[in-house]
Amino acid sequence: MDRAIVRRVAALPRGPWDPALSWLTRAATKARLWMAVAAMLALRKGSPRRAAAHGLLALAVASAGVNLVFKTLLPRARPEPHHLPVHRFLHPQPTSSSLPSGHSASAVAFATGVGMVSPPLGLALAPVAAAVAYSRVHTGAHWPSDVALGSALGAGAALVTRSWWPRTEQPPSQEPATAPAPPLPRGRGLAVVVNPLSGEAQEDVRAALARLFPEAAVRELALGENVAAVAAALAQREGVRALGVWGGDGTVGPVAGACADAGLPLAVLPGGTFNHFARDVGALEPVDVGKAVEEGRALRCDLGRVLAVRGRGAEEQESAAVMLNTASVGMYPDFVRRRDRLLRRVPLLRKRGAAAVAALRTFAGAEPTRLDVDSAPHRLWTLYVGRGRYWPRDLAPLERPILDDGVLDIRSISADPPLARLRLVAALVTGTTSRSPVVATREARRVDVAARDGALVLAVDGELVAGVGRAALWTEPGALTVYSPLAPELAE
Known part of the structure; x- marks a missing residue:
């Protein structure tokens, strides 16, 4: 032939x-x-x-x-x-x-x-x-x-x-869930908590707040002052109808918790390094936030809570925190730091590429952590908990388009399967982490973790909590109202 x-x-x-x-x-x-x-x-x-x-x-x-x-x-x-x-x-x-x-x-x-x-x-x-x-x-x-x-x-x-090639997942499009919030012209009725150690110079913050909210009450934090206590006291002050916060996610979290407890709306002014929560609610430009506060445009958001227990027996101490974005145990904080550093140093490197390189560097020599997750024993390189579903649905979540889905996004990288490290490397190289047997994903309203050897270091929105024996993480659906430029303009 x-x-x-x-x-x-x-x-x-x-x-x-x-x-x-x-x-x-x-x-x-x-x-x-x-x-x-x-x-x-x-x-x-x-x-x-x-x-x-x-x-x-x-x-x-x-x-x-x-x-x-x-x-x-x-x-x-x-x-x-x-x-x-x-x-x-x-x-x-x-x-x-x-x-x-x-x-x-x-x-x-x-x-x-x-x-x-x-x-x-x-x-x-x-x-x-x-x-x-x-x-x-x-x-x-x-x-x-x-x-x-x-x-x-x-x-x-x-x-x-x-x-083998990571599919580009399109996050779902959904109309933002609006929430009622009082319009505050010139910031009248707004009390703003300012962390002077975040971001810009102190004088620039004062000038910006004076332009945006000339009638707002501004409270600067002193060194070492408890943010949650300051915010709770401001929420009880007569005439205060909303709280604002200028700072990073670590400062925004306690103020958001005080707002949820007092039933007040929150105005977020980005003053940190990454401002993940401010990005998700469309609050990266202070002028746009000021307009939303003046017009009373707001969104409904879920709120994450964390209760960590340090020590054992009679020496146990409880520590409560608000989780706006994510919490993690293990190597995930190191992975995120490496990924963000690569993106800053090599602007042409795409996010997925930076994530793959950072993950390879992080997990190449990592030792797994022994812990119980919902009473089941595991050996994990990392446990990641997101407040709400993040996209893409793989090892490197980047976006959270829906703020009130009522779930925790739980992802873990296990060291239990045979040849787990080799499988993880193969999945990273081929872009198949979302289908790898060493990577598990699920959703829940609550997750409980406990250390099996010694104590855990728990990272909550970038803040480290050391010496944790056990911790509970859960979500409170629709507990927070946030002024947002993403909210539609109100009809005349």
Whole structure:
């Protein structure tokens, strides 16, 4: 069959397609053609860039399988010069086994891998991949069955990698849950707690607050002063209808707890390093927050609570805290610090890439922690608890589009399964952490943790609580009202 097809190809008339196919087959050597296509696609963010990366991943798997495995197992002589016209015959001829065709495998793998992410781009590349595959027969480099097997292996490699590439999950879109809040023109009835150790210079804070809320009461914290106690006292002051806070998440949390206890709305002014909660409620610009407070536009949010018990027996001491964003045990705080440091130092590195590198560095030499989670014993590298569902649903959550879903987002990385560390590294490299047996995800309203050896260090919104013997974390649905620019404008 191979000889019959080659005879038909040899009988084709001479034409401009001969030099074109010769150029094409040489351009595809060592995947130069596909790397050039990937480079052009990578110039556009979003789907084209992801498609190029997936195409190169599939190509690499196909090329490795064909050249390292199948060509060794299936030695075969290539067509000889007398089989085709001399002007078509590829010179010099490759010296490796003819079976299967590596060019065909790479071409089909790249086009299929691109098509899995972007079907239109995959369809556009399909004729080029087919032309490359045919060019191997037209130039005498391969028998037709070599091309058929190579193409099948290329498609198979792309299918194998379909779950290796992290899918871009689109967070759900949902109308924000609005909540009633009093409009406070010029900040009348607003008491603002200011942490002067956060962020900008103290004078800038005073000036900004004077412009935004000229009639608000401003209370600056002294060094070592209890934020929760100050906020609770302000909430009881006559004429106070809402509390505001200028500071990072560690300062916002206690003030949010005081608001929830007193039934008052909260105004958040970002003054920390990352301001995760302020970002989620759309409060990154103080001017926008001021307008929302003046107009009485607010959202309903859940509130997380943490009760940590230190010491044992008669020496036990309870410590309560508010969890606005996340809590964790183990290596997760180190992972987050490394990821954010990489993003600052290498701006071109995407979030997923920074997360993968940071995770590899963090867990390469980490030792697991022995603890009970809801009374079940575990050996974990990390336990992560998010107040509300975060996206993407893998090891590196970044977004929280819904503020009142009423759940805790619980994720853990286990050291219990055989070869757990190797499995974790493989999942990080291939982008399959969400499907790895060492990574577990679930949702609950409450989770209880207890140390099995000594004590735990619990991180709550970036603040460390050391010496924890056991802790309970739960969510209070809809317990907090927050002034937010995301809330729709009120009808006249």
